[in-house]
Every structure is written in structure tokens, then in C-alpha cells.
Amino acid sequence: MYYFSVENNAVEEIIIKKSRFISYISPVYDEEEVQKTLDFAKNKWPQARHYCFAYILKNNTLVERYSDAGEPSGTAGVPILSVLRNNNLENVMVVVIRYFGGILLGAPGLVRAYSQATSLVIQKAGIKRFDLCIRLQIICDYSYWGNIEHKLLQKGIIVSDIEYSDKVKAHIYCPIDEQERCKKTIIENSNGTAEISSWEKKYMSLK
Secondary structure, X not given: OXXXXXXXXXXXXXXXXXXXXXXXXXXXXXXHHHXXXXXXXXXXXXXXXXXXXXXXXXXXXXXXXEEOOOOOOOOOHHHHHHHHHHXXXXXXXXXXXXXXXXXXXXXXXXXXXXXXXXXXXXXXXXXXXXXXXXXXXXXXXXXXXXXXXXXXHHOOXXXXXEEEOOOEEEEEEEEHHHHHHHHHHHHHOOOOOOEEEEEEEEEEEOO
């Protein structure tokens, strides 16, 4: 189970016939974060003519919404959403802020401008794959930990929160469909002595 999105915010700007198009992209996971992202854009770039946006949320259901924010119908929000769809992105929002330069672009020009602004900010942010991962806790003897950690890192597994006391305790994040193989690796490299317990699941970028 996985989806594609961006991991961090990014900003890009283009000028077309004296109008400034500032595109802002952010990962979002619910409607509250959508509103916060829009509010941030309005506060960061005040007195703009338009704050057009689109977003796609994927939790239990798919939610897609957009706004032309005063531009002619279908010339801003829909092009932004189309670019998000074409890149197969989810849990993401793009706001394109326009400072009007005094020259009308016409409907085709606006569609091209908002599409270009969205594509550029996606390119700048970079697309990543997010896998549904499970967090496992490992407790093992010192003598086994070095080999266990090496084998897990070779598989691209995230190792974190390592604690050294009478034994080594650590947490790992592995894709849900790799869970049994991860456990097998840990058991085999600890002669069956490692303790493994399962914790929460969440989507993560592993690369």
C-alpha cells in the first residue's frame, strides 16, 4: 500500500505578461490542514488579486476540491487539479497566488499559466513514494545488534530510537508487506533470541 506525494513545502514563481504567479505546494492530510495552508498563503503574500488552489486528500475516501478564486470559471482551479491528477499525487495542496500585472491573458493563457505554475512547484518539491509502514520494537543482546542493524539497513529499513542499557532496544519502520521478512531477518540474526513487538502503522517516505 502506497501513494505519491511531496514531503516538504516548496515555492516557485513565474512572471507572465507582468502578472506574478507564485505557486506554493504543501502536503496536507485533512481539511484543517487545507485551511491552514490557504491562510498561510494569504498571510505570506498579502494583497494579491487571486488565491487559486486545488487539493487531493486520500484517507478512507478520495476528496478532490478546487477554487478559481475570482478567475474565470475553469481557468485556474481545474488546471491546478489536473496537474495534480496527472502526477498521481495525493494528500497534497497547491495554492497559486496571482498579482495581476494589468494585461489580460484570456482563458487559454490563464489555463497555461496556472498549469505551468503548478508543474514547476511540483518539480521543485520533488515527488516521493509513501509506503504504509509498521513500527516494530526490537530488544536484543549487544552481540547480535550490529549484524541485525546492518541487514536491516541493507534492505532500506529505517532504524531509529536506539537505546543501550542491559540490552539494545530499537524501533524500525518497514513496509507493511515486508513485515514478516523483517521479522525473519531479525530472528535469524539473533539466533531466535530477539524480542519483537508491533506498534502503530503510518505512511512514510523510505527513500
